[in-house]
Amino acid sequence: MTLASFLHALQPGLAPPSIVTDAADIAPWLTDWRGRWAGVSPVLLQPSTCDEVTAIVAAAEAHGVGLVPQGGNTSMVGGATPPADGSAVLLSLRRMNRIRAIAPDKAIVEAGVILDTLHREAEAAGARFPLDLGARGSATVGGLAATNAGGVQVLRFGTMRAQVLGMEAVLSGGLVHDSLGGLKKDNRGVSIDHLLVGAEGTLGVITALRLRLVPGRVERAAAWIGLDHPARALDLLRRLETATDRIEAFELIPAASLDRVLRHIPMTRAPLGSPLPWNVLVEAVASPGEEPPAALLERLLADAAAAGLVADAAIAHSNDQTEQLWRLRHSISEAERAEGPAAQHDISLPIDAVPDFLTRQAAAIERRFPGTQASGYGHLGDGNVHFHVRAPASAGRDWADSGEGKAVSAFVHDLVTAANGSISAEHGIGQMKKDELARLGPPARLQVLRAIKRAMDPHGIFNPGKLVD
Ligand code: FAD
Ligand code: MLT
Ligand code: ZN
Numbered sequence: 001m002t003l004a005s006f007l008h009a010l011q012p013g014l015a016p017p018s019i020v021t022d023a024a025d026i027a028p029w030l031t032d033w034r035g036r037w038a039g040v041s042p043v044l045l046q047p048s049t050c051d052e053v054t055a056i057v058a059a060a061e062a063h064g065v066g067l068v069p070q071g072g073n074t075s076m077v078g079g080a081t082p083p084a085d086g087s088a089v090l091l092s093l094r095r096m097n098r099i100r101a102i103a104p105d106k107a108i109v110e111a112g113v114i115l116d117t118l119h120r121e122a123e124a125a126g127a128r129f130p131l132d133l134g135a136r137g138s139a140t141v142g143g144l145a146a147t148n149a150g151g152v153q154v155l156r157f158g159t160m161r162a163q164v165l166g167m168e169a170v171l172s173g174g175l176v177h178d179s180l181g182g183l184k185k186d187n188r189g190v191s192i193d194h195l196l197v198g199a200e201g202t203l204g205v206i207t208a209l210r211l212r213l214v215p216g217r218v219e220r221a222a223a224w225i226g227l228d229h230p231a232r233a234l235d236l237l238r239r240l241e242t243a244t245d246r247i248e249a250f251e252l253i254p255a256a257s258l259d260r261v262l263r264h265i266p267m268t269r270a271p272l273g274s275p276l277p278w279n280v281l282v283e284a285v286a287s288p289g290e291e292p293p294a295a296l297l298e299r300l301l302a303d304a305a306a307a308g309l310v311a312d313a314a315i316a317h318s319n320d321q322t323e324q325l326w327r328l329r330h331s332i333s334e335a336e337r338a339e340g341p342a343a344q345h346d347i348s349l350p351i352d353a354v355p356d357f358l359t360r361q362a363a364a365i366e367r368r369f370p371g372t373q374a375s376g377y378g379h380l381g382d383g384n385v386h387f388h389v390r391a392p393a394s395a396g397r398d399w400a401d402s403g404e405g406k407a408v409s410a411f412v413h414d415l416v417t418a419a420n421g422s423i424s425a426e427h428g429i430g431q432m433k434k435d436e437l438a439r440l441g442p443p444a445r446l447q448v449l450r451a452i453k454r455a456m457d458p459h460g461i462f463n464p465g466k467l468v469d
Contacts, residue, residue, distance in 0.1 A: 003042055003089075006063035013055055017095070020044040029090055032081045033074050033135075034337060034344075036400065037431060039082035041068070041090040048095040050168060050176060050207045056091060057205065057461070058174035066464040067091045069201035071112060071143030074135035076346065077430030079147065079200050083465050093142045096207060103127075106165060107211045108180055111142025118211070127213035130157035134330035142206045148198035150426030152249045152283075152329070155381035157214070159426065160197060166210030167193045171203070172457055182210045195452065200428050201463040203456040218285040220248075221293035222322040223301060226276030226312040230355035230380070233280050236309045237381055240282065243300055246293065249283040250381035251329050254358070257377045260335040261328055268328055271314045280380070281329050283322070332377055332386075341391040341399040343408045347376075347416045348425035351383035358385065361415055365389060369408055384425035387412060413440060429467045437468065 066088025133151035371392025376385035391399035
């Protein structure tokens, strides 16, 4: 690669702080959140305008230098970690963090705006941004769009794709795609916005987004429910959805995950008097004038208990209590990371197949790989669980990347594929699952993904080594 000529071409137009060369300042961005991948980036580019991104893309293509777009670096699949051979440089969008416009029904924001900031700005405008996840303090809207992130409100509002109403992005040739005007109807062929959502930075760089906001004046309440089997959780979900359209989240948490949270995360306590093998965290909302959400949950859960679905429940009666319940849920990733080595899988299945996967198939995996412990938590309402297989006690830190760890993941992914599921529900493919995607296809999907990649990234500079080649 010709890094020196690439940098020469960029200067003097691009000066500090848009270019960072100090290794100590670059280092924190070279490893992923789970600490599974480490990369090399001789410089860190952090433009503050779309024009600067355009100049960077043009120079990268001219000099054959790869660009790794990065937002908050919270990817669960090594998507924002550069290759280890120094052939690409990090392109951070974090300085592009302006709110260009905000109104009760939409926000036009730059890619580096952090999710938590957007939530607060939307609230100040009397609205809500209807997507939330545990990494809200770091994840950026650009990263959320690039991964088509999900989170805990997909049940009611859909994934990030449903929130993207328009986009500004720099494509090959330094061309700027701009649909920020947000036309409701635009049938000039396929949607470029939709090509870039979920492309994980492999087709271009998102610099700004027009995002959907929803009415903000709602009251929320959450309940923590104990059950004896995930099939009961599914029955409960169906019952709630038949009774009301005001359920926004429905998260499944096995006793194993709750135990890990209570063990590793300070200031947490069990919400129920005696532990049950499975838990559900459900959230309901109400607009002014509607039955308050806590009363709604109380009424519906009493019916469900009478029908034998619910073994125990605790309903939050204040925002503080609701936040405490959500803290337990959002701390699972951190607690799972602290627990030690595991092979992690982010899978989706036809929703009726989830309870069997979490019980019978989990037991089959533990028998097949003695000493492992398999459990899954997450977005049951979306048929999406984070299925972790913990390493045997004697295993080393890198077990997930060892022969046995890889065999476990292949086994899990084969079961998922046989059940017509997906090996990536919401986290993306990144570098973690690239080989598995290539192995498991399906062929039509691979053919289209590869053809789009070749057409939109003819010089191979956008996030090389991720998703597909
Ligand atoms: P990064 O990690 O920096 O990048 C992610 C990918 O997007 C990379 O491929 C990168 O190249 C690309 N990218 C980033 N910015 C741009 C851009 N401007 N243009 C083009 N490409 C870009 N994910 C979920 O879906 N649901 C969850 O519930 C969830 N919970 C999480 C909880 C925790 C504690 C953590 C650590 C992560 C969680 N994630 C979840 C994963 C992660 O937060 C999401 O994938 C998020 O979308 C990543 O945003 P980011 O800004 O950190 O992107
Ligand atoms: C979650 O739902 O908590 C996440 O997507 C992160 C994880 O997989 O742990
Ligand atoms: Zn998740």
